[in-house]
Amino acid sequence: MKQRQAALAFILIALVIDFLSFGIIAPVLPKLVRDFLGGSTADAARMFAIFGAVFAVMQLVCSPIFGILSDRFGRRPVLVASMLGLGFDYIVMALAPTIGWLFIGRIVSGITTSNVPTAYAYITDITSKEKRAGAMGLVGAAFGFGFIIGPALGGVLAQFGPRVPFWVAAGLTLLNTAYGYFVLPESLAPANRAKELAWRRANPLGSLRMLRSHPELSRLSFINFIEYIAHEILPVVFVLYAQQRYHWSSAAVGGALAVVGFSIVVVQAGLMQPVVSRIGERNALILGLVFGTISFALFGLAPTGAVMLWVIPLMALWGFAGPAAQSLMTHRVSVSEQGELQGALGSMRGITMIAGPLLFGFFYAHSLQAWNLPGGAWFLAAALLAITVVLAFGVAGVREERAVPESAVA
Numbered sequence: 001m002k003q004r005q006a007a008l009a010f011i012l013i014a015l016v017i018d019f020l021s022f023g024i025i026a027p028v029l030p031k032l033v034r035d036f037l038g039g040s041t042a043d044a045a046r047m048f049a050i051f052g053a054v055f056a057v058m059q060l061v062c063s064p065i066f067g068i069l070s071d072r073f074g075r076r077p078v079l080v081a082s083m084l085g086l087g088f089d090y091i092v093m094a095l096a097p098t099i100g101w102l103f104i105g106r107i108v109s110g111i112t113t114s115n116v117p118t119a120y121a122y123i124t125d126i127t128s129k130e131k132r133a134g135a136m137g138l139v140g141a142a143f144g145f146g147f148i149i150g151p152a153l154g155g156v157l158a159q160f161g162p163r164v165p166f167w168v169a170a171g172l173t174l175l176n177t178a179y180g181y182f183v184l185p186e187s188l189a190p191a192n193r194a195k196e197l198a199w200r201r202a203n204p205l206g207s208l209r210m211l212r213s214h215p216e217l218s219r220l221s222f223i224n225f226i227e228y229i230a231h232e233i234l235p236v237v238f239v240l241y242a243q244q245r246y247h248w249s250s251a252a253v254g255g256a257l258a259v260v261g262f263s264i265v266v267v268q269a270g271l272m273q274p275v276v277s278r279i280g281e282r283n284a285l286i287l288g289l290v291f292g293t294i295s296f297a298l299f300g301l302a303p304t305g306a307v308m309l310w311v312i313p314l315m316a317l318w319g320f321a322g323p324a325a326q327s328l329m330t331h332r333v334s335v336s337e338q339g340e341l342q343g344a345l346g347s348m349r350g351i352t353m354i355a356g357p358l359l360f361g362f363f364y365a366h367s368l369q370a371w372n373l374p375g376g377a378w379f380l381a382a383a384l385l386a387i388t389v390v391l392a393f394g395v396a397g398v399r400e401e402r403a404v405p406e407s408a409v410a
Contacts, residue, residue, distance in 0.1 A: 023150015067343020232356025
C-alpha cells in the first residue's frame, strides 16, 4: 500500500512539472508568433489557430500509439521518452529563428504531450476501484496548480526576454525526465502486459472501436465526447465574452483564470474522493454534469462580470464528472488494455479539440451578429451538457456494472 501511495505521489509530481512547464510558455508564445509575422495581430490569430489545430491533430494520432506502447512495454518508458522529447522541443522553440521552426515545435509538442493518457493508465494500475476516481481527480488538481502558477511565472520570466520562459520550461521538463528515469517506478507488471502490439487499433479510428466494445463503455464514452465538446467553449469564448460583454481588462481576465485554477484544485484535490466515497461514481458523474449545465446557463445570463466571477467556483464542481467517468470506464476493460483505453480517449479528445473551437467560435460570432445574443454560445454548451445528464442516468454504478472479472485484471 505504501509503495502504491509513493508511486501515485511520483506521477503527480511529474504531472505538476509537466503542466507547469506548459503553462510557463502560454503568455509568450502568441507574442512570439506575432513578432515573427511583423506585428500583425490578425495574422497572428490565424497562425495561432493553425498551431492549435496541428497540436490537436498530433494528439489525435499519437495518443492511441502511446497507449498501446505502454500496454506492451510498460508506462514508465513511454512517459520518460515523451518527457525527454518535450524538453528538447522547448529548446528548439527557444532557439527558433523563424515561424516555421515554431510550427515544427508545436507539432513535436502535440506528439510528446500525448503522454497524459498514459499517465491516467499509470494511475489506473496503482489504485483500487473505490479510490480510482479520487486519484484521477488529483490529475485535474495538478493541471489546476500548473494553470495558476505557470502563466504567472511565464509572465514574470518574459520581462527578461520572450525566449526565457522556453528555456525555463526546457529545464523543468528535462529535470522531470531525470526524475522519471531515476525515481518513478514502473506500474505495469510484466505478467499484466499485452502480449503483442495491437497496431490495428493504433490509428485514431481503429482505437475508437474499443469504446464500442461494451454497451456501458459506449454510453460513457459518448457522454465524454459531448462533455469534451462543451468544454471547448472555455478556451474559445471565455476571454472574448468577458471583454466584449463586461469590458474586463487583461488583468481582470488573468485574475478570473487564477480563480478558475484555484477552484479546480479545491474540487479535484479536496472534494473529489470524499464525494465519490459518499455518493458513488455514477452519482458523482450526474452531479458534476448538472453543475456544469447550470453554470454555463448562468454564464450566458450573468448581467455583470461580478456575477460571472461568482459562478466560476460553481462551474468547478463540474469537475466531479470527468474523473468519475474515467474511473467507471476503467472498470470495463482489463489491466492489459488500460493504456489502449486511455489512448482511445485521448484520440476522442483530439477530435473534440478540432471540432469544438469551430462550433463555438462560429456560433458565438453568429449569435452576436444575427441575434444580438452574446450568451448564445453558453446556452448551446449548457444544452449539450443537459443531454449528458439524461444519458448519465442510464449508466450503471460500480456495484451494478457488468465489469471485467477480477481474474482478468489480476
